[in-house]
Amino acid sequence: MANVTMKDIAEKIGVSSVTVSKALNDKEGVSDALKDKIKQLADDMGYRYNTTAKSMKNGLTYNIGVVIPERFSGGMSQSFYFRAYQQAARVFEKYGYYGIMNILTDADEEALKLPRLYYEKKVDGFIFLGQLSADYINLIKEMDMPKVFLDFYDEHDEIDSVITDNFFGAYDLTNYLFNKGHKDIGFVGNLHSTSSIQDRYLGFYKSLLEHGKDLTKDWIINDRDERGKYVEFDLPDALPSAFVCNCDQVAHAFVNRLKQEGYKVPEDVSVVGFDNDIYATITDPNLTTVEVDIHEMVSEAVKIIIKKVQGTKKCYGRQSIKGKIVKRASVWDKRQG
Amino acid sequence: MANVTMKDIAEKIGVSSVTVSKALNDKEGVSDALKDKIKQLADDMGYRYNTTAKSMKNGLTYNIGVVIPERFSGGMSQSFYFRAYQQAARVFEKYGYYGIMNILTDADEEALKLPRLYYEKKVDGFIFLGQLSADYINLIKEMDMPKVFLDFYDEHDEIDSVITDNFFGAYDLTNYLFNKGHKDIGFVGNLHSTSSIQDRYLGFYKSLLEHGKDLTKDWIINDRDERGKYVEFDLPDALPSAFVCNCDQVAHAFVNRLKQEGYKVPEDVSVVGFDNDIYATITDPNLTTVEVDIHEMVSEAVKIIIKKVQGTKKCYGRQSIKGKIVKRASVWDKRQG
DNA sequence: CTGAAAGCGCTTACAG
DNA sequence: CTGAAAGCGCTTACAG
Structure with a gap:
């Protein structure tokens, strides 16, 4: 029960682990009957796919870092950042990715220290959520990894960004x-x-x-x-x-x-x-x-980062997402009054 | 520049990758002079540690899943969950871990589907944040992985939990x-x-x-x-x-x-x-x-889950964290009025 | 103090 | 349709 691998399944049936891999990934080269048998057994044995092994092979972690500067994470603007992060998590899910939030402390931003996520190769790319200092932006530019700015942008327009209009x-x-x-x-x-x-x-x-x-x-x-x-x-x-x-x-x-x-x-x-x-x-x-339009902004940012992680060299530039006016009682109509 | 590995560093200096590994991890068996030289070169070559390879070896991902039921993530209770998640991220950091948020949809909770994080072996343990259905709790119990409930508890007291008093x-x-x-x-x-x-x-x-x-x-x-x-x-x-x-x-x-x-x-x-x-x-x-006391609760929950992930079999039971009364104007003093 | 060998769990050509 | 071999980047004994 401890730790079931493809090899365990293979040995139980008397095939090779290559065949098990093909079956479980629905690839060609295995008869349908055998596929079903393998899948069934995998289920029975409580097999869980080891994403780490896959990462090892192709160098992808299937994680995206979402970096939020500390100063935006406290106070009252919370709601925006949480909703944004949450929506991001939802959209990542659709692509088979995961988001890892990284609060960037004021001290690290000041000291120009990149997120630990970067140094440990825990992610394939980054979404930076919330205005960073000019110096930090320069630092990020030199980081050779896909990245998107969300809710702010680089004045030199060298990094793709999604902002509200x-x-x-x-x-x-x-x-x-x-x-x-x-x-x-x-x-x-x-x-x-x-x-x-x-x-x-x-x-x-x-x-x-x-x-x-x-x-x-x-x-x-x-x-x-x-x-x-x-x-x-x-x-x-x-x-x-x-x-x-x-x-x-x-x-x-x-x-x-x-x-x-x-x-x-x-x-x-x-x-x-x-x-x-x-x-x-x-x-x-x-x-x-x-x-x-948080949803639209986040969806766009995630879409872009996923494309880049998957190899697109295309530059998306600065995308503005339109908001809409919500009319309430705080405006007096001077034409009538 | 593409992808620097320990082997690359080793070849450049003319030592083996074992020595590089020892040097970079500050282990015994490498002379200080060589250690310094290796570290220096690693820096120059822009080496980044490959956590995935380490995970492959020891079976640990250094990630903890933080599962939040969808219904708590919307609405107004947001603030609590965001602050909690954020605090969790901060504490994970201290232990060299990362948190991965997983919004549990109502549908998945209903259908008794465990988080994808589990099936993909992306995490070493789970913190469940926010009341789950009794059926889902039963499902979780059968999941052989360290777990802690935060802000709610199992009535049978079989799973460690941290709650406000x-x-x-x-x-x-x-x-x-x-x-x-x-x-x-x-x-x-x-x-x-x-x-x-x-x-x-x-x-x-x-x-x-x-x-x-x-x-x-x-x-x-x-x-x-x-x-x-x-x-x-x-x-x-x-x-x-x-x-x-x-x-x-x-x-x-x-x-x-x-x-x-x-x-x-x-x-x-x-x-x-x-x-x-x-x-x-x-x-x-x-x-x-x-x-x-969100900070205290979260810190406690993280501490527990890390201990369990690292192998403690100890059961922590139900921990209540005391809050404190904040006195404001909504209470009339009937003794004077 | 240093390194050759084996292995973590999977996938990718390639051969049959 | 099926599998042996090699490899992803590291670490852990073990031997020298």
């Missing part, structure tokens, strides 16, 4: 505010923090430009320091009638702050977020926001 | 309510749904008994059907002055329902939850609750 998402959302009669619109977020936030800001800006508006410095409100830590909002005396926040969590905090200062939301100030995570519906009023 | 957590919490002057206390939860909820209920009941109170049927309010789906609360006309809810999410919904019915929380009715998850702080008023 932050630019057009924020652009659409800002247009939506203009359509509702808003004329002055601000933005909440640190423009230098991540490429996602920057792109959302630029989409917002594009909409402003198209509506003949200029940027108003006072209405670009910072939400976090350079290490990503949230800071107090610095509110000017005069506010625009609407704000585009870089994410729902910040929109949630921003709404609370506005209410604390005596503003009514959305009557005095409308607020929109991004992500459609739990903060969108625990905010009062519920937030109009953009729902990121 | 639901019984004493709810007991302490109910005592706390009595101490605040409450005399009539109800419970919200389905008594037949999971062992966690049942234990919380029993802890609550124990406190009642100790305070000379009997159960009042009307004040045991159901929150979900047998498949775990939430149902409308069936509120009686007369309510007790306090309720112990089986979890924060349900407490959140229950508070909203009470407010909807015109009750003031906590003035008219106090409410306490369990878990200290996000629902505890998005509820108005914030919930008094029990914080589960």
